[in-house]
Amino acid sequence: MFNEFKAFIAKGNVLDLAVAVIIGAAFGAIVTSLTDSIIMPTIGAIFGGIDFSNHFILLSTPAGYAGSLTDYAALKEAGAAMIGYGAFITAVINFLILAFIIFLLVRMANKVMKRQADEPAGPTEVELLTEIRDLLKKS
Template sequence: MFQEFKKFIAKGNVMDLAVGVIIGTAFGAIVKSLTDEVIMPAVGEIFGGADFSNHFVLLSTPEGFTGAMDDYAALKEAGAAMIGYGAFATAIVNFLILAFVIFLMVRYVNRLMEAVEKKEEAAAATPAGPSEIELLTEIRDELKKR
């Protein structure tokens, strides 16, 4: 069983998947930072607030809550029932950016693969010239005629 596991791990697909997951996680952090620190503040400013992720609808106030009613983090920590549409919008923007960048990467890789396939097809389509033995035989026959 250990040998089977070793073969499974050593396959290229498993290693490619592991590398993809690691790079994807790091890339996700970059996209999240881009969204949280650059895009959403601009969107929030357009819609009337500097921090769009703090937009919410309060459904009920928890008992004994004495903090500010507009403090999303404090209300969430206190267990208030609320709809955090700002955080949801941020998550959607994160997803759209990530999906678009992945689309561009897949598109670029597909174009590269098509170019490689066309080169291989062109190389296979060109007629093969005579082999060395055929050339030497022709030279020999030509010399015999003289």
């Protein structure tokens, strides 16, 4: 069973997939940073300084909670029941950015593959050997 697993891992597709997952996670972190640090603050500034990450609907507070009812982080840490729609909006924007970039990459890859498929294939080995034989016969 170990040898089968080793053969499975050694296949190129599995290694390619592992690399893709690692690069995808790193790219996801970059897009999250872009959204949180640049895009959402810009959108917030356009709409009058709104910070989307702190927008929520408070459903209930835990018993004995004495902190601020407008501090999203404190309420979340205390375990308050709330709907954090600002964080959801940010996650949706992250997803749309990632989906659009993946769309562009797949589109570009498809164009390259189509271009390669449209190019005429070179001579086969048999054709090359036949051509070499004919040249040798002439000389």
